[in-house]
Amino acid sequence: MASPLVAVRNLRTLFPVGAHSVFRAPATFVHAVDDVTFDIDEGEALALVGESGCGKSTLALTLLGLERPTTGSIDFAGQEMTALKGSELKAARRNMQMIFQDPYESLNPLMRVGEIVAEPLIVHKLANARSDREARVRAALEAAGLKPPEVYLERYPYQLSGGQRQRVAIAAALVLEPRLLLADEPVSMLDVSIRAEIINLLAELKQTRKISILFITHDLGTVTAVADRIAVMYLGRIVELGRTADVLTQPRHPYTKALLSVTPAPNPRLRKERIILKGETPDPTRLPGGCRFAPRCPVAQPLCLASDPPLTALETGHTAACHFG
Amino acid sequence: MRNRRLINKVAWALFTICFVIVLNFFLFRILPGDPARAGIRDPRLTAEAQQAIRVRFGLDKPVINCFASINPPKPADCFVNPLDTQFFIYVGNLFRGEFGISYHSNQPVAQVLAERTWNTLLLIGVAQFLAIILGVALGVIAAWKLGTPVDYSALIFSLVAWSLPTFWLGIILLFWGSTNLGLPIGGMVTPGMNYASIWAQVIDVGRHMFLPTLTYTIVFLGEYMLIMRSSLIDVLSEDYVLTAKAKGLNSYQILKAHALRNAMLPMVTIIALNLGFTVAGAVQIETVFSWPGLGGAIYEAVGQRDYPMLQGAFLLLAVSVIVANLVADLLYTYLDPRVQLE
């Protein structure tokens, strides 16, 4: 079996918080990403699901090297990312591109679409000939579904709709022909009517270009069309990981079950009773001992408060971190 | 689209200027007291002499049809030739570039104002230029080094500079500079100096300009730095900056390509407005350093109740504010593509 494109091992990203200034050492830390391990194969789409604040974006930024991990390793195409600096890191980033949540904010309002999409080429000194560069920009725009590209080259972001903007962001990512696309909630700010288009575009890119995708979402309803596997994240941890169909139909972790129960399922027959989670997410700076989900878990036992369950394999490729899964 | 907006803006500015011209005229007619006596406060003036002065300054004509004077309101013939009233004579003179005769110096107001305006523009131009360059640079450094001692020092310096009373700072620098650096105390040139070359003259003016420019720069630098810093902090937290990082741009490239241009947008408005106001706003600095500028002229004219001078200066000030606004608007259209649609 070929080695995965991305192999993440025991990754941890902590943020200092509290009375933090140059004069005083930080008092506490937010455990935004806390001991995460997973792989993404070549041409595979992994959906990362979890509620707001669980650390999804931080995980993506850490993969990109925009946040420094505290501990752990990231193996990308055989290269240890956490050890890279300067020009090596820049070169590695070429193969990893990110699409952000809000296309209204992720595009510089003062730049034309053509400039936005061409910028990565310039920065990485690729396609230095003008004609070559223009051809690649057009190709990227077309690949992102902006056809014909000439119409868009001279436009400013404010002249485009939300969906078109997100396509521009995708084109600017595609122009470098990356091997991994990190899509951080790429449709949550868009109109419901055009969400499917963008998701289908990502699915198509995966199919035709064999791009690996980390698809971040807090909405399980959007994952089926694109994701091969699903990782469910809770408070900086992955609590369940498995093939899309397995996780959606046979969720093993009570948190996944709760998530699924509030998601409008595409198939009404799958509809179950709603599980309403009681209590609040614990403060990520003061995590409880034992299972992190225990304080809100509808099926928690005394054991759960005492010991933290590890991710355990249940059946092929399906793991969950629950004493009773 | 662009052209329509341009025409609109220019038309609006012209309309405002017309309004100011009218307001400016009547404002000075609403003030109490006889203008003929306001300028010449010698009570021994005979009635004939006063009348002669009124004739000389055109004050014997009705203010406008139906009104001999506005305060106190005195009626007059409504069926006179409007062109023979003070108002239309004033408007007509304005179009010929005549602002009247100064009560005090007996010179044409336009001539006095023009000379003073150049002196002021020299001082303010250099000082604003320095304040903008240094303020923006300092603001960028502080925002870039957010939360570090560099940022804190720059922040404290700017807050202090911004809140220093101008007059006080000027006097302190004047004492310091004249005692320790041997710089001149006042004026624009050394009187009676024979310059060996044009360079000697430039150096002499430069020595006189140094302290007022320094004062002015410090006063404005703080404001620019604070605005630039907060504007850049805002921009740096935008997603497109993060996107740029993800694309592999380094810090310098991000500043250059993305952050600076966006962060400069709010600065443009503030700089333009400041320039508009400071044409006459350097009163304090000009007073401290005896700089023969427009601010000083206005200050003197108030003291001397030199209404023609005040009227001219007021108009100049209003027009410069309006023009500065217009320039800011147009510059904005040029810098920010989003503005066109509004």
Add this chain to the structure above:
Amino acid sequence: MESQLFSLYILPEHLWGEKTAQAAIDFTNDTMVGSGPFKLAEYRQNQFVRLDTNQDYYGSVPKVDGAILQTYGNQDALVQALKTGEVDMITEMPNTAVAALRNDANIQLVVGAPLDPGVTDIIFNLVPPDQCPPDGKCTGHPALKDLTVRKALAHATDKQQLIDIVLLGLGTPGLTLIPDGLGVYYNNTLQDYAFDIATANKLLDDAGYKDVNGDGVRETPDGKAPLSFRLNWAGDMSSGPRIAELLSKTWGEIGIKVEMQGLDPDTLTSVCCPAFDYDIIIWGWGSDPDPAFLLSVMTTDEIPTGTSESGYSNPEYDELFAQQAVETDKEKRKELIWEMQAIALRDLPYIIPYYGQNVQAFRKDRFQGWITDSSKIALEDPSSLSLIEPVK
């Protein structure tokens, strides 16, 4: 008489004889002709005047090559310019700077009456409503028409305190509108009303001004009107508020109240004269070298013109004014003028708090020979400038 000719100019008839008065008004006088010890070399308005010595001067030619009179925008800069030696002499300074300059070994202070003496005055509205001029309102408080009240106010005015606080000591107590700076015309034999609260109180008590309702303010003898006066001053006088404040304190001690308000000079003119719509005003006059104008201010003829601020009218005084105007004997004219001052002090249309002094200073290490012993000081006067020579 000769000083009244001061402002009459001699014109060449062959040039001006045919011209109208309008031509004189329009004449800008760009190429000046003169006969003094210095020639104008360069003039920049509000910046400086540069004078070159007139080598062909008929008198004694100045020893210096020329002089530059430079204008500074504020007095602090002026003092600093003298300290650093940018200038050799300054013609004025803030009174607050005097102490510091006095201690400077290189600087000599000169104190005296200014060349163009000014006078600060406290004006009483004396016009009775039945003698109101055509444009007048004549709303003055009736009690102020009573000389006894004005005398009491004079006794209750602490001139030395005013000098010490308002002028930081740089002044002399005032008597009438004719200041000490006018030299021989100033009557220095007059006896002023001494500052004495008890005397003032007694004057008012005896005249029947009693505080009948016990509110601390006296009423007129008929008991109708309290002795509460409007006290106004010209808003452009920096000393105005301080004088008013000090007056209200000592006058308060004799049961007289004032409502203080500074007024814009134009507004003050419109309430002053010939409207006579005020009670008491603090204001001032600048003077010619000749006293004739300041004397005219108190004549009956000037009431309708607005030059008379108090509305004082006394045929005896008017007669003396007419006489001095035509008296050609200098000594006799002086006698007439002295007598007029005695009348003015007796009748008190004004209280004169003080005559301000001017302080000038020069650097001892630069030029010597300045005229410092004259009763009026004017180091910038050509008489002084033509005598000085560099210190060796």
